[in-house]
Amino acid sequence: MPSWFMPQASTSAVEIDNLILMITVIVGVWFVAAELVFFWLIWKFRARDGVRAQYVAGEAKSEKKWVSYPHYAVLVFDILILIFALRVWNNIKISAPPGEERVRIIAQQWAWTFQHAGPDNILDTADDIRTVEDMYVQVNRTYHFELHSKDVVHSFSVPAFRLKQDAVPGRAINGWFTATQTGTFDVQCAEICGIGHGLMPAHLHVRTAAEHQAWMAEVAGTGAAPAEAADMGTGEVLAHADTARVQMGAMQ
Amino acid sequence: MSAHAIAHEAHGHHEHADPGFFRKYLWSTDHKVIGMQYLFTGMFMAIIGGFTVYVFRMQLAFPGESVPGYGYVNATAYNSLITMHGSIMVFWVAMPVLIASFGNFLIPLMLGCDDMAFPKLNRLSYQIFLLSALVVLSTFFVPGGAFGGAWTSYPPLSASAAYNATPWGAPMWLIAVILEFVAFLLGGINFVTTAMNSRAPGMKMFDVPIVVWMIVLASLVFMGSVGPLVAGAIMLLFDQLIGTGFFNPNTGGDPILWQHLFWFFGHPEVYVVLLPAVGIVAEVMTVFSRKKLFAYRTVVYTALATSVISFFVWAHHQFIAGIDPRMAGIFTVTTLIISVPIAEMMFVYIATMYGGSIRLATPMLWALAFIAEFLIGGVTGIFLGASGADVYFHDTYFVLAHFHYTFFPIAFIGTFAGLTYWFPKMFGRHMNETLGKIHFWGTVVAFNAIFIPLFLAGAGGDHRRIFDYSAFPELASLQPLRQIATIALLVLIAFQPVFLFNFFYSMFRGKRATANPWHANTLEWAAPSPPPHGNFPEMPVVYRGPYEYSVEGREDDYWPQHVPPDDVTVDGPVEAPVAAGGH
Amino acid sequence: MSSSKPIATTRSVMNLPTGRLALWWVIASEIVIFGGLLGSYIMFRLSHDAWAEQAAITSTLAGATNTFILLTSSLSAVLAHQAAERGDGPRAAKMLRLTVLGGLGFLIVKSIEWTGEIQHGYTITSNLFWSFYYTAAGLHGLHVIAGMICMLIVARAAARNQELQRVEIVGLYWHFVDVVWIFLFPLLYIAK
Amino acid sequence: MAEHAHAHAHGAGHGDAFYVRIWAILLVLLFVSVIGPEFGIRVVTLITAFGVAIVKAYMVGRHFMHLGIERKWVVWILAMMMAFVVLMFAGIAPDVQLHNGQNWIKLYEEPAPGSGAHGH
Incomplete structure (x- = not known):
């Protein structure tokens, strides 16, 4: 089981x-x-x-x-x-229990961006915290998440949470979870999304309240400017694909 | 040709008026030849599909190692390989072999007519199918490589080369699929019309062998479900080639629409291939149990119910795809309801053995294996149909193992049952029993050894379609399971040459078969083995149902459909000497 | 070739000529194809109110003319069937050719209409409404062309009083194509 | 019923004039459906457009395609196929047609009026 x-x-x-x-x-x-x-x-x-x-x-x-x-x-x-x-x-x-915390999850080829609502617990404000490939949540709090996709269909899957929801471009999809154990868990993409599908991991860090508050105080406000680190433009995607193709051709 | 000509030709037509190799085997309108064309094309495609699975399973078990016979597998190649494995095995192996090959070969023979109602349409159907197979194979060699967006081909990934990086592979794959659909629509119309209108005199609706019922129902389900996907495929093709935005959310389109159109076809498709397989199993089980099929009408009604309900369940593939969760609730109900007729059908098959005289010849072993394995596929489906549990299992190896426990019994075990059973009719010779049993045990044991570990991997949260698990530390402990599965796959593949050797050797050198070697009742055994062009020396008349085995008060334990009732000593056409002209 | 029909083709267990039975199945499978396309269109149409303004651009006159042409060609198709029932092959052939002429008229009107629209910048990629407009009408147009080709072949044989049962079958197909247009006309042209 | 020779039963009792009459009625209906939108009332437009289309299709089916005197199960087959289409529509529309679902909203916004055709 x-x-x-x-x-x-x-x-x-x-x-x-x-x-x-x-x-x-x-x-x-x-x-x-x-x-x-x-x-x-x-x-x-x-x-x-x-x-x-x-x-x-x-x-x-x-x-x-x-x-x-x-x-x-x-x-x-x-x-x-x-x-x-x-x-x-x-x-x-x-149905979902009332949300205590908010987070926005943005999927794209081939990375996850997490927009934490920050200390004021409202999204799209100056104290938002944006991270790439690492998500930070507090244990025993109910999170409402809003799932976006920038390009193709992805799926936000956290096996340890038994949580799975597709991210569909053109839609904001809502869901929730409440973590009950601290630790670091894998986030996977569970819908084939192109060449980098297998290389699209993220880590979900569940921490105690004290640890989480400390982390927030440390990094609050990094979300004001959109984190571009993870943005891979179409050109780069194709370059990536080309490399992959050349390798494949060489092997045949 | 006219009836007279057929009757005249029945004996020794090889000697005169030989139409030449080309007209006889490649351009023929004879349903048996077309059935063989589908069979051999399907077998060839199965080898391609088998090669792809060999390559990517090796990569999963031993990531980063060079795969013997292929080389290194990178992410692009991996996606192409899994996509091609899925689409080839479903569209170019299961469909042609189970429906088109058995349908073409069996329907006219079992209904007691000389050919399909539309022989030329039949030939056209195969030619379109062959073209589609060539198109899909050629995508391996186009710039960018074969399509890698999985056989479900969800847009926007499949809709734009900027996302999938296969500017040629994606549209060509789609064109091949559309051609394949057209071929099977034409073939299906032919099957249905023939089965409805061309039955032998005296053959009433409930005298039709189950396998014919099933192939016809499968064709109907296909016909009713594929339409929206044909429309959707045209829309997706336009999205790919001329930049329309049917599935592009930025222009008001909707990617979810494709998922619905696809699964509206995709789920009934499972029953399209399942039904012929259970039909084959019904024929084999009755013959080798010497038993009348338990509750013939119940089987037909459950098949009808399954066919209709199969249209109501499609969105269970999309529970977590962002569809309305209340709709998902409705689809959970319909999905669990469909287990009721299918379970009943399995019960009927098991009950058929009660009181029988079961002989475990190779075809019977395959038929029994079908029931035993398909039960596993069936019960694991409950986990996935129950929406609450599907949240966890969706897109894991559990799903994969589940549908391989349905598709492998359908496409391979069922096919092997049919091939070994009808081989004497097809080629006039017997296959070797010992080789058949070696192949059977090797295949079935290895098959379970592949997918039971994958069930466990899926329960452990192992996601599908990931070419390298090194990025997911939680899943590292599942690597031994992946390796067991791959090694079992190698064993499975290693046993297939046994079958191929047995098949082709027996075709030319096997023991000669009489017209009715299994002492079966259905009409195809009234024709010589192999049946000549035109099938029957004289067109048969039907007097009873197809499963009158072990009727009390009769000397023989079988009673062919075409033998007149007053005929007590069964002889004449049934024990007819071997037909002239071998294979 | 036509003399080598198998016995299977000539049997009629369901008391329906085999050709007509098959044609009903063709129509059945076409219903789901067009149903899938138009169903998708209706969903989008109901969710995009702005499409009314696009639909207003399409030429009702051209659509109505084409409806008129197709209805009339359906009449000549059914008259061809009547003639074939009476065994009057030459008249059936004449009526079928008239029907083909109707199909040709339909295509001419369609091409004039499309040329104008494309010149005004409304192409298949303009937006989703126009994508559906060209796809649905184009798929229908392909059916018209296929029907015309079949009808010419049938008419050739019918003129020599051969294979008269095919006149009815090709006519049924033509009526179906007509019915599809009957629904396309309000969907693409009238509903604004 | 089934024993009746059916192949030549078609068109029995109908001369050419009958079909011309049906055709004339169809043309009248066509006229109605073209005139309907001129009133500018939404309900009238819908009825004259789609209501009339259904009547027209019914008349073509019944009289030109002879579904009226065809075997009943043929009609049932065609009706069943249409039912499948309706089923498909009912299953898909809640996701594709709506802008706000139970747990999602669509982010697409209509282009401003008048800019539609030349949008991308």
Whole structure:
């Protein structure tokens, strides 16, 4: 299960992992049962000399019940899974707890820019903090983020948070998270976005309140001028692509 | 040609009026030849698709190492390779082999007619398909390389060379896909018309073998779902070539529109290839269990229900793509509902074995493996259909392993079941059983060894389409899983020459087959092996359903569809001597 | 070649001639193609109010003329079918050629209209409305051309009283192309 | 029903004059749809444009394409295909047509009136 490999570093992580566990148990039982019946039938009805197969049309109700009862049961379990899946979905994507902090996340080929709202907690003011490839959040605070893309479709994915949302150019997409563990976690791009898709990591630093305040005091105001460091113009993109192509050609 | 000519030609037509190699094999309107053309083209494309996966799996397991037979893999090449692997395997392997090849070969034979309703349209369909295959292959050699925006081809990445850096590859890929769609629309219209109108006398709707039902339903699903994507592909092509802005947000277009148009087709497409495969499995399982199919009508109805519901589920591919989350809720419901008819269908297949006399010949092994493996693909789909869990699994290796557990059973296991089962009919000879079983076990074990580790990697948060994981320290511990998968892939590939050898050797040197070596009921076994041009010495008449095996009170445990009811001693056409003229 | 029809082609289990059955499936698949394109257009049209002003630029007169031409050519297509039913091949051929003439008229009006618009600077890349305008009408125009070619081929055989059942089939296709235009006309020209 | 020889049932009872009459009605409808927008009332325009288009398509389908006397399932097939289009529209419109979704807004702004055609 995910928690074997990944820390559960946000409130949604626990919720999603529980849902996954529940589905695993339900479909696991069904799967094992179906395969057991399957292999038992193969063994039980293997061809033997002098034993003829039976003629079973399967159209009579008394025969069909062997298929239709499991079938109704599948429906019942489907509904069970649905209820839980939709509840989790609702908690994560439809409704959101009130936001305590704001951050804007801007994706582009092939970098992440993070615009933290800064001490006043309002975006697009002079005390905004812009960082590239590093995002800083405070533990146990609910963040509302606004996701932008400058060029193609990207996806903001933080596996440790079980958080994933596509960034679509032309749209500002809202979401939220609440980190519950301190530490540094990977941010990945989860939608293919061109040559540098695999080289588009960022780091999400979750810190205690004291550490976070100290950091803010240190760097406040760097967002007033847009950080251009990460901007790779079209020309550069093509140059990058060209290099890649030359390498590829040389290898063929 | 007229019926008389066909009857006349049935024996020894090779000797006189030989139309020449070109007209017979390349320009033929004979449905069997066209089926073979699709089959061999599909096999060739599968080798290309297999080579691409070999290269990029090697890169994933041993990043930065030179791949034997290819060289170093960089990011551009990696993206091109995964894109080509996906699109070739879906559009140029699964579709032609499962629908076009089996459809062409089986529909006229199983329905008891001499050819497709429109033989020339059929030939045209293959030629357009061949052109599309050539176009997509040629993109490997154009400036900029092959398209690298994944087989889903999301704009704006796919819409502009400034983003994807493949000014030739992207539009050519799209043109190839459009051509392929046109080819399958023409082919599908032909299949549907033939199955509706050209059935043998006496063959009622529920006397049609399941595999024909399934291929026809698949063609219908394709026909109904591909239209919007054809329109979308034209729009995307204009975006690429003349700079319109249908999917460009800066001019008021919308990239999400493409995602919808794509998946409106893309999800039904899964059922387009699934249905023929389950049809093949139905034929094989009944013959090798000597059993009537359990609840024939239920199978047809569940297939119909699946086909219709498949139109209602497409947006589950886009749960986190920025679509309205309330709509995502609706699509969660429809997605889980579609598991109900599919589960029922699997139950019916399992129930078919009850009371049977199961003989584990190679085709049966493949058919059983299909059920066992597809169940894994089915149950893991529940995780992805449940929107809450999909937030985590979306675009991870879990998704990849899930759809390979559906597509591999469909496109390979199902195809192998069909090929080994109908091989005697296709070429008049038997394949070698021992080699067949070696190939079976090697392939199936290796297949599981590839994708079970990838399920775990996906559960660990491993994202897809990333050519080098060194930038993600959290995922470093998953490297052994990637290596196991790659090594298993090498094993899988190593076993395929066994099949190819068996296939081509048996085609010319295999044991000769009688007309009905498996003692099956359906009409294709009433024709000689291999069937001559025109198929049947005399056109068959149908008296009963296709699965009357082990009927009580009969000496034989099978009862072919075309044998008149009063005929108690089954002989005549069924035990007809080997047809003249080998392959 | 036409004498070598397989038995499959001549069977008619569904009590519908095979050609007509196939043509219905062609139309069915065309419905989704045009449906996808026009559906996308309508979505954008409803979300961009400013397109009304673009639609006002298109020439209702040209659109109406073309509607008139297509409706009339549909009439001659159905009259060709009537003639074919009576076994009057030459008259069917004549009517089909008249229909082709209608298609030609349609294309001429279309090209005059497009030339004017392009000269005024409204090209396919001007904005999304014009992109849809040229794409939808262009796709329809391709169908018109395809229909004309098929009709000429059918007319040639029909004039010699051969393959008369094809007259109806090609006519059905033509009516479908007409119906598509019937919807394109208000969508692109009238709704302002 | 199904036993009736259908191939030649078409057009039975209709002479050429019948089709000319249908054509004349279609021309009248065309005239209505062109005149409709002249009133400048939105509802009237919509009805004369799309309402009339549906009537016209119905008449062409029923009389010229003989769907009225064609097998019923043919009509059902065509209707089903249209239903798929409607389904597609219903599934896509909430995302593509709206400017404000449940958790997103579109950033695109219409160019100022009058500058449309020559925009990029």
